[in-house]
Amino acid sequence: MADGDEERAMEELKVVLHSFYTEGRKKGLGVTPRKGDVFICTSPKAGTTWMQQICHQLRTNGDMSFEEISNVVPWLETCEDIGIDVNGEQVTSPRLFKTHAWRPHLNTSEDAKYILITRNPEDSAISFYNFLNGWFFKKDSISMVTFLKFLFLERGKPQTIMNNPSYWEFLMSWWPHRNDKNLLWLWYEDMKTSHREVVKQVAEFLGYDTSNTDLIDLATENSTFNFMKEHERHFDEHTWKEANNVRCHMPQDAGLESSKVMNGGRKPKPDLRELQELLDKKWEEVVTSQTGLKNYEDMRRAHSLEKKGN
Template identity: 30%
Template sequence: MAYKRTNSEMIMTIKPADRPWGRATTLEQFNALHDKLFTPGNYGQVALFDPRPSDVFITPFAKSGTTWLQQIAHGLRSQGDMNFEEVGFVVPCLDFPHPLGIALDAPQAFEPRAYMTHSNWQDVPKGGRYICAFRNPKDVIVSYYRFLENWFFEPGVIDLDAFAQNFVPPEDELGDWWLHMISWWEQRDNAAVLLLTYEDMVGDLVGTVRKVAGLMDITLTDDLLDTVVRQSSRDFMLANASHFDERGVRRLAEKEIGLPFNSDATKVTQGADKSRYRLSPEINAAFDAVWRSQIEPRTGWSDYDDLRKAVRVRHATST
């Protein structure tokens, strides 16, 4: 869920002793809380892990289908087992191993072992198998804002556009979603990498499950397909939302930066009032400008829809 901000004047230091426990009420406070949680001691030791060739890494950028893919991958390898407290405890996060008490090289209850990380290709441990889903960056920002609202900051106190501006990199510099996407697209010919798009996962869940099973080298019977599709549907995941509520990282945030106990970090939702969560024309234009200056020269794509088409074409030519 991490992002790397590029606006250095927003960085400030907050220690738990300097402020009452509670959520941020300004963007500057949020940025400081975020920076404190994502310190090198907590976060970013991913590349030190030495994987097995069969290990599966789920690697989307934040709010791009990560939890969904964790559920699909775990259901496939476990025949639909739901006997877990939260999906992050059975498909652990490489990004917070030590503070969460995760022994990355320990056996898992089911094979193949599976992990999640939001890392770029450059930073992810090499030698396993990888599933990366892309999502429209404008939708990512809105979803991320909604996810952090009522967890890291009080509802309504931080302007959505100001939050989104954090993700607009300086001219001629790749960062955040933009760098993550390019790094994984460059692995499109790597047989160990499965590329998906969130939007096409929504449109074809059955096809998504089949593709993930293929990467994981799992024999997919009709019964297993039916089970995994049902258990990775929005209705099922909403009915079992406590299994997808980021409680491991929430506990860490409560301890490290003083966020309120039992904050809301539910990752499966009914959707949002789009009139409240709408990027301004100015922010939309800023994102479009980054695409034109940073993505189009590297790929030839004029917009995100072109990326979706490119991913679909690769699937069509590989079958």
């Protein structure tokens, strides 16, 4: 692509990003947790939709009658924009929410439960680009390297409640609370390799009888890649897109052909050598400086050892 074309696409992307969140974000993040509420907390593209489906299947015994997953498991930052009252009742208990906010922007409570999922930063970055490519900007009008330098690497600590944290700042806001009794810390990679076991962990954390193998099997089957791909419209954010694309200066139908059911492991990874040094540097500056942990796998090992010690 010509440099001028990419520059124009970047300017258009900035307009979209500036318009994306409304004042409803503040109301959503300001929700007062009730006893038993469950908050799914992730940085973008770290298994959020997957966990929404797992939790909803467990609490409803396999219901698939919803329009779109965020209609029944609201995204705190945007639920007001599709007419969902964040303080209202949900289809059943417990109430479930998702958020990409860092911990200081949430009204946390010892009476609520928190499921934290993290994913390798490189894989998160690639998936983030693939998800927004063709929705927030015209397909392939911005290169992956340009996009990630601008939107993934330049983020830092949020300046206001209207801003998202970087991947690394999000991670560090939760890390000191990893052993809290009301927090379940999961790793996306374990969700892929030990799917049923993770479903069982979640069920136990939420208080379900894990000896009920029928429920565990059902929630596992209904959250497989193949099942969710077959029911893709339930996971494509079309409710939000149809109501808000134009407001955000995008075409009415932008992104309607894509969903959040993406299996990045089936595609060859792009060559990100140009960015790897920057990703490693960011980890060192934010995570290593606070924890001494040298990289993502080092953090996973440390967490695993802590769990075995407990």
